Amino acid sequence: MSLALGALRRGRAIEQLLGGFEEDGRRGVRYARIQPATDGVCYVTCTAVEDTVELDRYSGLLYPSDDAFYPEDENREGARTIGTAATPEAAIALAERELNADARWWVNHGMLGYEYRDYVERGRPLGPWQPC
Template identity: 50%
Template sequence: MRHLTRPFTEGTLRRGREVEQLLEAFEQDGRRGLRWASISPPTRSHGFIVGLHTVEDLDDTYRLTVDEYPSFHETDEEDFGQTIGETKSANEAIDLAARELGADPARWVNQGVLQDEYNDYVKQGRPMGRWQPT
């Protein structure tokens, strides 16, 4: 099972590992895009960071890692996305992502596993809207 339960997500973050979640596919101005969320563990200078990443979906079946796609909006930071907020606890970060981004607390994956979610999305024909894994 690739999705982490909430206690496992919290534990992963407390151990210093990032988690990610594919959120949705959309179309704007004739271009297809993808949104995914991330929660980064705390550092010495920051708490848990909830981020939103918005990239172009280039429909390139030979490049199935979503983090290689270019930013959809020129104003987004290419490597870090948009910071949604910072929290003091993993639990608060999960709640913030759910509230602000519609992230499902039961669908987080370890960093690097998002490409498997994206691969499933491609196999399902790149459906538009909220991502619903099978």
């Protein structure tokens, strides 16, 4: 958790793969993101993308606007703003409370593709995700 807090304090985003789901015969995957703004506020979002073979081609989860599960969401990227927090600690707590994120499993922005590849190698399980 100290690494996640350090990244946020330096103005860097963190992300976490939340897991796979199925809805109306379509498979999807969700991930959380905490993005600090220049004014110190941290934005907590959840993105849902369709889990298709196309994601594998792009090393996974790099182009959510192309694979948005809910294309009507803000910015058409499948992201939903969960809320804001005044501190990194409060943002992580918000993600835990609202998204069932785990404080131990945050990765730096740009590293989520590795988590997704692990998810694919483990057979794209449905439900909450736990990294190896």
